[in-house]
Amino acid sequence: MxxxxxxxxxxxxxxxxxxxxxxxxxxxxxxxxxxxxxxxxxxxxxxxxxxFNTYDPSKVFNRTKRESESDADGPVVERKCPKCNHDKMSYATLQLRSADEGQTVFFTCLKCKFKESENS
Structure with missing residues (x-):
């Protein structure tokens, strides 16, 4: 059957x-x-x-100051930059540790481009 x-x-x-x-x-x-x-x-x-998504190297390697959220490499959150005290940062996430642990969040300041990471 x-x-x-x-x-x-x-x-x-x-x-x-x-x-x-x-x-x-x-x-x-x-x-x-x-x-x-x-x-x-x-x-x-x-x-x-x-x-596949299109790849635009000018957005990845752009070293000029960002004046607006539309220039961000990822989603924008209200988070204070520890270096320049700007109140907006973009972020990206990656699973760098084992699957049963949280992801790593990479933040980038929209003003000075300071980068920091946080394990969630």
């Missing part, structure tokens, strides 16, 4: 993920060892398109 027949790429008998479809031959499920025709993958897309 095929209870998973509506899920392309999964075994119709046991629901396990099927191995990658080869150029020739049938597909054999690793779990239940049943053999299926290649049409078990019907409905599954074989091509994917990955869209």
């Amino acid at each position: 095929d209870i998973f027949s509506n899920c392309p790429g999964f075994c119709p008998s046991c629901g396990s993920i099927l191995p990658e479809l080869q150029v020739k031959g049938n597909v054999i499920c690793y779990n239940c060892k049943k053999e299926f025709q290649p049409d078990v993958y019907s409905g599954e897309k074989s091509e994917f398109t990955i869209h």
Whole structure:
């Protein structure tokens, strides 16, 4: 009895993920060892398109003073710069430590470009 027949790429008998479809031959499920025709993958897309953000080096390496929030490299928060006391900083986050620990937040002053980090 095929209870998973509506899920392309999964075994119709046991629901396990099927191995990658080869150029020739049938597909054999690793779990239940049943053999299926290649049409078990019907409905599954074989091509994917990955869209990347555009890269503008002038924004990354811009060393001029920033006069507005629209020039920030990321979201802007109200945070006082410890160097110049300006009240707005942009920030970016990265997961630098293990997955069960918090992320690291990098702040950049919009006025003097002072950088600081905070482990959250």
